[in-house]
Amino acid sequence: MAMIEFKNVDKYYGKYHALTDINLQVQQGEVVVVIGPSGSGKSTLIRTINGLEEIESGQLIVNGMDLADKKADLNELRKNVGMVFQHFNLYANKTVIENIMLAPRLVLKRDEAENKKIALRLLDTVGLAEKADAYPKQLSGGQKQRVAIARSLAMKPKVLLFDEPTSALDPEMIDDVLNVMKSIAKQGDMTLVVVTHEMGFAREVADRVIFFDQGQVVEDDPAEEFFKQPKEERARQFLSKIITHK
Amino acid sequence: MALLEQAYSFVNMRFLFEGLAVTLEVSVISIIFSFIFGLIFGVIRYIEVPYFSAVVGFIIDIIRNLPLLLIIFFTYFAIPELGIRMTPMSASIVALVVFESMMLAEVVRSGIQAVDSGQMEGARANGLTYFQAMRYIILPQALTKMIPPLVSQFISLIKDTSLATIIVLPELLYHAQIVYSQNTTYMLPMYVMIALMYFVVCYILSLAARYLERRLG
Numbered sequence: 001m002a003m004i005e006f007k008n009v010d011k012y013y014g015k016y017h018a019l020t021d022i023n024l025q026v027q028q029g030e031v032v033v034v035i036g037p038s039g040s041g042k043s044t045l046i047r048t049i050n051g052l053e054e055i056e057s058g059q060l061i062v063n064g065m066d067l068a069d070k071k072a073d074l075n076e077l078r079k080n081v082g083m084v085f086q087h088f089n090l091y092a093n094k095t096v097i098e099n100i101m102l103a104p105r106l107v108l109k110r111d112e113a114e115n116k117k118i119a120l121r122l123l124d125t126v127g128l129a130e131k132a133d134a135y136p137k138q139l140s141g142g143q144k145q146r147v148a149i150a151r152s153l154a155m156k157p158k159v160l161l162f163d164e165p166t167s168a169l170d171p172e173m174i175d176d177v178l179n180v181m182k183s184i185a186k187q188g189d190m191t192l193v194v195v196t197h198e199m200g201f202a203r204e205v206a207d208r209v210i211f212f213d214q215g216q217v218v219e220d221d222p223a224e225e226f227f228k229q230p231k232e233e234r235a236r237q238f239l240s241k242i243i244t245h246k
Numbered sequence: 247m248a249l250l251e252q253a254y255s256f257v258n259m260r261f262l263f264e265g266l267a268v269t270l271e272v273s274v275i276s277i278i279f280s281f282i283f284g285l286i287f288g289v290i291r292y293i294e295v296p297y298f299s300a301v302v303g304f305i306i307d308i309i310r311n312l313p314l315l316l317i318i319f320f321t322y323f324a325i326p327e328l329g330i331r332m333t334p335m336s337a338s339i340v341a342l343v344v345f346e347s348m349m350l351a352e353v354v355r356s357g358i359q360a361v362d363s364g365q366m367e368g369a370r371a372n373g374l375t376y377f378q379a380m381r382y383i384i385l386p387q388a389l390t391k392m393i394p395p396l397v398s399q400f401i402s403l404i405k406d407t408s409l410a411t412i413i414v415l416p417e418l419l420y421h422a423q424i425v426y427s428q429n430t431t432y433m434l435p436m437y438v439m440i441a442l443m444y445f446v447v448c449y450i451l452s453l454a455a456r457y458l459e460r461r462l463g
Binding site for chain 2: 087
């Protein structure tokens with residue numbers, strides 16, 4: 001069974017048709033990159049996967065739970081589906097280590113010593129062990145994003161969603177964050193859905209690329225094929241635009 | 247000089263301090279209760295429970311737009327008509343709590359709204375329930391932001407206790423009036439002294455707030 005499955009999903013903001021008849025499957029362990037022009041609905045798409053956005057019709061099954069069902073237990077879902085945001089959303093009133101330890105403590109009831117050990121190890125993995133007691137406002141954007149990734153990983157999710165994780169970063173910060181993301185992708189056990197404009201990242205680690213425009217899946221290809229030659233004209237134009245600008 | 251010595255005699259000063267003690271007692275009790283109720287009503291206003299929050303909002307609007315003195319008269323003179331008798335002390339506290347908690351509810355609501363919405367999203371996506379997110383992430387940040395308006399409301403409350411002099415609550419202003427009604431030449435020294443007392447109490451509170459804000463901010 002697929003880890004994430006969209007069946008004829010529609011979403012509206014008032015009269016605005018944000019997602020139109022989405023049909024998609026993401027298998028467990030797959031790395032899927034979603035690209036497309038801004039305003040195309042990529043963020044809305046990814047935010048439906050952990051229930052931050054509701055869908056109006058169709059079926060959306062994530063980790064065996066149907067999110068179209070109003071009674072779906074989103075807290076239960078989010079134990080298994082983490083998310084990294086464009087603007088980090090670190091807890092401003094908590095230190096770095098507390099940012100990472102809070103949800104495992106409250107939600108998973110993880111043993112305190114174990115919790116701390118895991119948090120410190122994750123901080124070390126993202127290269128920020130020395131920032132454990134800093135507050136988010138004392139960190140650079142790139143550091144914040146790496147802490148945010150560590151915070152998500154601490155929940156040991158099956159699915160990790162990235163919503164434009166490098167779009168708010170200064171160029172020199174982007175590589176550190178992408179390197180962390182690449183190493184997660186290469187471990188291969190976690191299902192990743194990444195909305196990004198970083199084509200280098202997509203080329204290197206994506207299994208599939210989805211080109212999204214005007215609330216629709218325009219193209220859904222294995223990554224290699226996509227970068228060789230997208231089938232759709234709109235995707236070709238978009239790709240040539242962002243690549244020539246690099 | 248002799249006048250001042252007589253006006254500020256030990257007995258008179260002791261009497262003023264007794265008044266100050268009542269003022270502080272009423273203030274502290276009212277601040278505690280109006281903060282608790284203000285927090286509850288403010289959160290209800292913020293989370294927008296269907297119908298309920300609208301009703302609460304309507305009540306808040308009514309009370310905020312009434313003079314406090316009217317509410318004091320109402321609790322002391324009108325409510326006993328319904329068979330509930332109150333001392334000046336309890337009537338003052340009830341009136342102050344009713345009025346100030348509604349003022350504080352608006353402070354609380356706007357404080358919560360001032361917290362970046364990404365904080366709630368981050369917490370929910372991280373697996374926290376709505377209440378956990380409120381308790382550990384949103385409210386602590388909102389409270390820090392609220393310190394200045396909260397304290398200025400507390401200061402208003404302390405000053406407003408003087409209105410209760412009208413229902414013969416033996417607070418600071420009332421005691422000053424008693425002293426100078428014995429000897430009207432004491433009027434000016436009494437007003438200066440109680441002004442100083444109100445100022446010292448309120449100024450200490452605002453200094454404490456500034457310190458707290460710097461430490462938490």
